[in-house]
Amino acid sequence: MARVAIVGVGAIGGTLAALLEVTGRHEITLCTRRPLNQLTVETPDGVVTVKAANVTDSSLAKPVDWVLVATKAYDAKSAAAWLPSLCSENTSVAVVQNGVEHRENFSPFLKPDLILPVIIECPVERNQVGIVHQRGPARMHAEAGRQGSGFAQLFSGSSAKVELTDDFLTAAWRKLCINSAGAVTALTMKPASVFHDAAVGEIALGIVAECVAVGRAEGARLDDSMCQTVLDAYRAQPRDSVNSLLADRMAGRPMEIDTRNGVIVRKGAKHGIKTPLNQMAVALLQSLGGNHTS
Numbered sequence: 404m405a406r407v408a409i410v411g412v413g414a415i416g417g418t419l420a421a422l423l424e425v426t427g428r429h430e431i432t433l434c435t436r437r438p439l440n441q442l443t444v445e446t447p448d449g450v451v452t453v454k455a456a457n458v459t460d461s462s463l464a465k466p467v468d469w470v471l472v473a474t475k476a477y478d479a480k481s482a483a484a485w486l487p488s489l490c491s492e493n494t495s496v497a498v499v500q501n502g503v504e505h506r507e508n509f510s511p512f513l514k515p516d517l518i519l520p521v522i523i524e525c526p527v528e529r530n531q532v533g534i535v536h537q538r539g540p541a542r543m544h545a546e547a548g549r550q551g552s553g554f555a556q557l558f559s560g561s562s563a564k565v566e567l568t569d570d571f572l573t574a575a576w577r578k579l580c581i582n583s584a585g586a587v588t589a590l591t592m593k594p595a596s597v598f599h600d601a602a603v604g605e606i607a608l609g610i611v612a613e614c615v616a617v618g619r620a621e622g623a624r625l626d627d628s629m630c631q632t633v634l635d636a637y638r639a640q641p642r643d644s645v646n647s648l649l650a651d652r653m654a655g656r657p658m659e660i661d662t663r664n665g666v667i668v669r670k671g672a673k674h675g676i677k678t679p680l681n682q683m684a685v686a687l688l689q690s691l692g693g694n695h696t697s
């Protein structure tokens with residue numbers, strides 16, 4: 404049994420809660436900004452009702468064995484406000500977010516060796532507060548080591564697949580290659596069908612090529628074939644598939660544009676690598692202003 408707190412109970416946080424719930428072993432606390440009367444997750448294996456404590460005031464949270472942070476990456480600072488109450492010296496913090504900056508984002512608030520970066524693949528939406536629709540299986544990559552093994556153990560007995568890797572950097576940049584190309588859907592306000600347009604496909608290939616170049620400079624092992632692999636994967640999706648960047652733009656929510664494309668521009672500049680396509684995507688999406696970008 405482990406005491407597990409989840410900070411950020413949206414689509415991914417809700418899914419993680421349901422996966423922990425089905426193991427029947429853990430004491431779960433849901434840390435939310437507003438009261439959450441119930442959490443129901445429609446999973447591919449049936450509906451799971453999560454039995455958990457709910458805390459909305461970070462000062463009232465109690466120390467746990469594990470904190471799983473599943474906010475959007477741009478909410479790292481406000482998510483970190485929970486950590487002083489939730490963490491004792493033995494607490495591990497898994498950051499389950501997109502991007503390649505899990506440690507950078509949380510190291511101002513925690514000792515870096517307490518942070519376990521995790522990448523998740525899982526098609527899931529939260530259309531209403533407390534109701535999450537998980538459309539497919541959850542697959543996670545975490546850094547191999549003592550914390551990674553402990554994290555995998557949390558989910559043992561659930562349908563989640565947790566793969567431990569000695570090369571998390573490459574796993575994270577591979578996922579970033581996929582996510583970076585998603586910008587074309589948010590720019591065009593069109594679902595995955597837009598990748599079938601030959602000219603848009605060329606732009607997607609170029610966005611990923613910049614990501615591959617910067618990822619390699621950072622030390623990730625990325626093949627030249629990555630660009631075409633990403634485009635083929637988008638073209639194989641149902642034509643009406645909507646990625647989370649587009650879903651956020653359509654809903655008027657902030658987008659993770661800095662986490663998915665801005666980081667390629669920032670890290671590219673550090674290595675002297677030009678990233679004009681990502682730069683354009685970031686500039687155009689950020690020009691929407693207001694609530695749209697972070």
Ligand SMILES: NC(=O)c1ccc[n+]([C@@H]2O[C@H](COP(=O)([O-])OP(=O)(O)OC[C@H]3O[C@@H](n4cnc5c(N)ncnc54)[C@H](OP(=O)(O)O)[C@@H]3O)[C@@H](O)[C@H]2O)c1
Binds near residue numbers: 413525
């Ligand atoms: N959804 C997917 O299919 C998917 C797939 C793979 C990876 N990811 C990644 O997983 C991460 C989470 O994405 P998501 O789709 O789950 O986002 P989401 O549905 O928007 O959920 C984020 C949740 O974090 C909460 N939150 C923000 N700041 C908080 C704070 N200070 N304290 C407590 N809760 C806070 C939000 O609360 P409110 O309800 O109050 O706004 C929201 O419920 C992102 O990095 C995303 O890119 C998502």
